[in-house]
Amino acid sequence: MERERMEVFLELFREEPPVYIQGLERDARQQGVPIIRRGTGDVLRFLLRTRRPERILEVGTAVGYSALFMAEYMPENAGITTVEKVASRLAEARRNFERHDSGKRICLVEGDAAEVLQDLVEQGCQYDFIFMDAAKGQYLNFLPAVMTLLVRGGILVSDNIMQEGDILQSRYAVTRRDRTIHARMREYLEVLTHHRELETICLPIGDGITISMKRQEAANEET
Ligand code: SAH
Numbered sequence: 114m115e116r117e118r119m120e121v122f123l124e125l126f127r128e129e130p131p132v133y134i135q136g137l138e139r140d141a142r143q144q145g146v147p148i149i150r151r152g153t154g155d156v157l158r159f160l161l162r163t164r165r166p167e168r169i170l171e172v173g174t175a176v177g178y179s180a181l182f183m184a185e186y187m188p189e190n191a192g193i194t195t196v197e198k199v200a201s202r203l204a205e206a207r208r209n210f211e212r213h214d215s216g217k218r219i220c221l222v223e224g225d226a227a228e229v230l231q232d233l234v235e236q237g238c239q240y241d242f243i244f245m246d247a248a249k250g251q252y253l254n255f256l257p258a259v260m261t262l263l264v265r266g267g268i269l270v271s272d273n274i275m276q277e278g279d280i281l282q283s284r285y286a287v288t289r290r291d292r293t294i295h296a297r298m299r300e301y302l303e304v305l306t307h308h309r310e311l312e313t314i315c316l317p318i319g320d321g322i323t324i325s326m327k328r329q330e331a332a333n334e335e336t
């Protein structure tokens with residue numbers, strides 16, 4: 114309740130995205146596609162405008178909403194590589210990119226992120242900004258590759274860390290399937306917040322996000 118009132122209040126100060134983005138948002142919400150919340154969009158916009166990353170990686174495209182949103186606020190010469198594995202989502206994302214990404218700044222990669230991230234590592238790819246927004250139970254599995262792909266000083270944003278509030282519940286209050294995801298997300302948050310190469314903040318924005326920066330200096334082995 115308090116939270117809803119806060120959302121209504123903050124809406125007054127929110128920059129409206131372009132009209133076509135608003136249309137995509139409406140369609141995605143109607144179809145039940147789990148796109149970023151408004152507050153998450155605010156944080157992405159702020160980070161993209163202030164840090165000006167040029168090489169962006171997104172894990173979990175869905176229909177391309179957040180990729181197109183990010184493309185609006187990234188520098189002119191920047192590019193986004195985005196990964197998705199579900200065929201129906203890929204088809205819709207491709208349509209959306211054809212229609213709205215005339216500069217071809219978004220590169221859609223088909224496949225399971227577990228494999229795609231490994232390929233990117235093998236190709237020696239590097240990113241200044243990574244948006245993790247795929248299967249919540251897999252974030253931890255993706256992290257080693259993500260750490261290799263992220264440059265020092267680069268930013269990792271992870272979405273849906275609160276899982277609609279489930280993360281707060283006792284593990285017995287959630288269903289068996291959710292319990293596994295729930296445990297894995299807690300573990301992911303443990304790892305992120307204790308990682309010697311990362312500085313991380315957890316924020317109750319949208320469905321919960323973390324912002325991590327890969328430290329400029331390599332961690333000392335002894336500490
Ligand atoms: N970033 C999008 C929403 C992504 S929803 C937006 O805000 O607009 C999460 C997506 O991740 C789903 O479409 C799901 O199919 C995809 N996904 C889940 N696990 C994946 C995996 N292992 N590899 C690639 N895509 C995955």
Ligand code: MG
Nearest residue numbers: 149246272273
């Ligand atoms: Mg999300």
